[in-house]
Amino acid sequence: MQLIDYFKILEKNKSIFSSNRDFVSDKINALQNIWEIGNPSLIPNLFPYLKSDSKEIREFTFFIIDDFFNKLDKKNHLYETLRYCEVKIADFKFFKNNFSVKDYFTLIQIASQNRNGYIREFAVEELSNSENSDAIKFIIFRLSDWVEIIRNKAVQALVNFKKIEYLNCLVENLYLFEWIIKTKRANLTIVYENIFQFILEEENYLLDNIKNFSEKNRIILARKVYNSKNENDRFFKEFLNDKNYLVRIFALKKFDILNKIEIENLLKDKSSKIRLQTLFEIDKRKNLTSEIALNFVADESAAIRDLARKNLRNVDFAEIYADNIKNNKNLKGSIFGLSEVQGKKYVNYIFPFLTCEKTYLVKIAFLSIEKLEPQIAFDFAYENFENKNIFLRNFFVKYFVKHYTEDVLEKARYIYKTGDYEARKSMLRLFSSIGKYITISDLMIGLIDENPALRDLSVNYIENWKLKANSYFIEPDPALLKKSKEIHEIVCEILKEKKYFYRNPLENLDFYFK
Template sequence: MGGGEISFLREGNREKEGGDLMMEYLDKYSAHQTLIQPLKMFGFPKVKDKLAALLWLSKDIDLKDIEYVFPLIFIKNTTLALTAAQIAAGIMSRIGAKDWRRIYDQVKYTRIDEKSLVSLLEFETDISIHMLGIASLNSNGYVREKALKLISGVKSPSAVPYTLLRLNDWVVSVRNLAEHILKNIFIPDNIDLFINHFELINKLQDSVRVDLNRIKTLVEDFLKDDSFKDIVKRKLKHPQVKTRLFCYQLLKDRIVNDETIIISALQDKSFEVRMWLVGAIKTLEPQAQESIIEKLLQDKSAKVKTAVLRKHEDFVCQNFRGILEMLLIDESASVRDDARFILKKHSIVTDIPQFYRHQILKNSLPGAIAGLGETGGQRDFDIVCGFKTNEEPKIRLASLIAMWQLSKVDTVGFVLDALNSDLPKIKKTAKRLCKRTRMPDILSAMKENLKSEDLNTRILALQIIYGYGGWQALQAILYAISREQEPVLSEARNLLNKWLPKSTSLYSKPDRATEKEIINFYETICLKGLISENVLKELQFVLVTRR
C-alpha cells in the first residue's frame, strides 16, 4: 500500500492477518473513506480492508454511518455484502422509539439503485426487511415505492415501523401502497411491534400533508380487538410508562366490565397513569366512580389530586366534603389552592383563614401553616412565626414560607439566616426567595457575602445580585472576576457574558461611587488579562457609550 493511500490509518496491535499488520482507524471519517473508495486488486483498499473498516466502525456505529455501509451490500463479494447487511440491520433493529421520528433525515441520502433492490431478498428475512426498510426511507420516491412493494411480499413484524412511516409520504402512490400493506399486516404476530411503535401511531394524528386520523383509528381498532385483549393487558406491566399509557388508552372502553384494569392503574408507580384514570372513569356510572375517586383524592401525587378536583368537582362536593376540607391542609400548594376555590365556590367553608387558625390550634400540620400564610393577614404573622424553630423540618419550612408571604419586611432577616441552614430544603427555599425578591436588605447582605471567605457563599451572593440587573450587577461581577478565585471566577465570567447583551436596555447612568469602582475593577481585569479580548472590547464599548 502506498504511503498516501493509508495516511488516515495507524498501526494497531501487532497481530498478523495474512501477513499484514492490522490497522486501526483514527476516526469515523477515516473508516468512511475506506468504505467509499472502490475496491482495488492491487493497492488499497482490498476486501479485507473494507471488512476491517466495517468491523472497526461497528463498535460505535449509528444511523449516520448507514450511507457509507449500505452501498457495500450490493458488492459481489458475498462476505463483504453480508457483513455490511448484518451491521446495517443491527443498527435498525436497535433504534429507539424517539429516533424513529427523525430517522428519515439521517438516511435519506444513502445511494441506492432502484433496480438492485430485488437482490436484497437474497438475505435472511430479518436482514432483508431492514435493508428494504432503509430503502423505503430514501429521498428518491421511486426507490421508496419499489422498496415498499418488495416489503409487501415479506412476512416479518419488522415491516411495521417502515409501513407506518410511509403512510405520510409525499407521493400519493407510496401512501396508498403503505395503507394497503398496513391492512395486510394486521395479524396477531405483529401486535407487539405495533404497540412498541405507538409513537409512530400517535404521530399520524399530527400529519399536515394529509389527514391520517382515519388510519390511526383503523390501527387502534385492530389493536382493540377482543382477541388481543390479554396481550394488551400484559403490556400494562411494560417498563416504559408511555407504552403503558398507550395500552391503557386502548383498554379504556373495557374498564366498565373489567375492574382489573382500574386496579392496575391505581397501583401503577407512575402518576401519569393515574392521571389517565382520572379522565377515563368519567364513562363509569357514579356509583362505580365513588370508590375510585376516593382513592385518587388520597393519592400521593399532587397532580393527581388536582386533576380529580378539576375534573370531578361536583361529584367531590356532593360525596367527599370531609376529604375536600382535609385537602385544604395538603402539603401541596396547588392542591390547597384548588380545594379553597371549590369550597368557597360552593360556600362549604366561607372563612378560609379562620379554618386554618382553627386547624393550627388543633394540629399544627405544615399544610395548615402554609395555608394560613397564603390566605391570612398581618395579624397572623405571629401565629406562623411561632413555628420557625420547630423540631419538625417540614413545619419549620412551612413557617418560613408563610412568614414570607405575610410580611417580607419582617421575614427578610430569617430568610438570610436560613441561607446557612443545615437543612437542604430550607436552605434551597431561602435561596429561591432571595433570588425572586428584590429588597434593599437582601442586596446589602449579598454585597457583604460577596466578600466572604466561603466560595459557595460568594457564588450565591453573586447570582442573587446579578438578578437585580443594571450597574450594580456589573459591579459585583467585575469585583468577583478581579479577585481571581475559582470557581467564583468562572461563574462571574458566565454572568458577564449574560449581562453584556442585556446592557442595551440600560438607560440610566451609574452613580459616581459605582462608576468609580467599575472602572477600577475593569482596569485591574485588563491589566491581568482575566477575560478574553472579545469580551473586553464589548465591555469597553458599554462603559464608553452607556456612562
C-alpha cells in the same frame, strides 16, 4: 488516526503486492475503529461496503450499521440520518441473496427513509409483504410522505397488518400517529381512526392486555376510548387501577359507575389531580358533605384545601391548622393552610420548622412566614444566605432575586469573595438573575475567578446579559455606568495578562456603557 483516515483505508483497492488476508484484515481493523469512535451519522458512509466482495467485510459492516441504527431516535432523527444512503433498487437483490431475512429487513427499514422516492416506494412494498410487526412503524412514517403514490401504498400496506396478531404493535405505535398529526406533517385523521376502530373491535383482547402496553400508549388508549363513547364499563374499571394518574383520571369520566369503595380509594389517591377531580365530581352531585370536606382542609394540594374550605361554614381553619402543626399532623398542608387563612396569631407554631433538618419543611415554613410576617422571612433569609445546605442556599438566592436590597448585594459580594466553589457559583446565579446594570460588574469580576468553571459560567451569564440588554428601556443610573466602565477596564487588563480566554469575552461589551 481520525475517522477520515479509517475511511481512506476502506476505499483502498487491493494492491497486487498484498495478500487477500492482509487486505481484508486492514479493512476489518478500520471498521472496528469506526465502530468504536463513530456514531449513527456514519451509516450512509458505511452503506457502500455492504456490497464488498468479502463476506467478512460485508457482515461486519452490517453489524456496525445495525448497531448504529438501533441507537437512533426512531422518531426525530431517522430521515435526516438515513436519507443519504447511496443505494439502487438493483442492490436489494444482492442484499437479499447475501444477508439473512432479518438483516435484509433492517436494510429495508433504512431504505424507507431514503431521499430517493423510488427507493422509498420499493421499501414500502417490501415492508408490506414482510409480515414483520416491526414494519408497522416505518409504514406509518411513510403515511406522511410528500409523494402521493408512496402515501397511498403506505395506507394499503397498513391494511395487511390489520390482523389480531399485529394488534399489540398497532397499539404500541399509536403515539406515532399522534406525533405526525401534531407536527401537521400530514392529515392522518381518517387512517388513524380506521386503525383505532380496528383496535377497538378487539375489546376483549385489549382489556386482557391493556396493562402490558407502554404508559404513553395507555394514555392515548384511555383518551381515545373515552372519546369514542364506548359503553363498555370494564374499560373504565381498568383505567381506575392504572399506575399512571393520566389514565386513572379517565375513570372519573364515568363517575356514576363507580362504587363507594372505589370512590374512597380515589379520594386517597397519591395524585392530587385525581383527588381534586374526585371531589369536584362529588361536589357536582351535591354530595360533598362537611365530614368529607373536613378531611381535606389540610391536604397537600392548595386547590383541594381551597375547595374544602369553600364547602365549610363557621369553621376556624386557623385553629385546625395550628392544632395540626402542634401535633405534627399533615404538616405541609397545615403550614401552607395557615398562611392562606391569614392565621398570623399562630405564626409562632411555624418558626421551629425554619431550623429543622428536613429541607422541604424549612422551605414550606419560610414561604408561609413570608406571607404572614414578610420582614421576619427577609431577616431569616439574610442570616442564612450562605447556608451550607446547597438546596437552601439556592432557595434563598431565588427569593432574593425579587427581594434584593443594597445590603443583600453587598453580602452576596462578600460571600462570592470569601466562599467556596458552590457558594460563589450560587452568587453568580443571583447576579445573573437580577441582571440589568445592577450586577453586570459582578459578572465581569467572575471572568477572572481562579476557578475555570466559574469563569466559563460568567461568560455564559454575560452573553445572556447582552441578549437582554436591548430590552432595558430605563436609562441606567450614571453611577452604575461609571462603575461598570471602571470594572470593565480593570478586568480587561487582567484578562490580557492572564490569557484565560482565546478571545476576550468582554469584547464590545463597553458599547453598553456609553
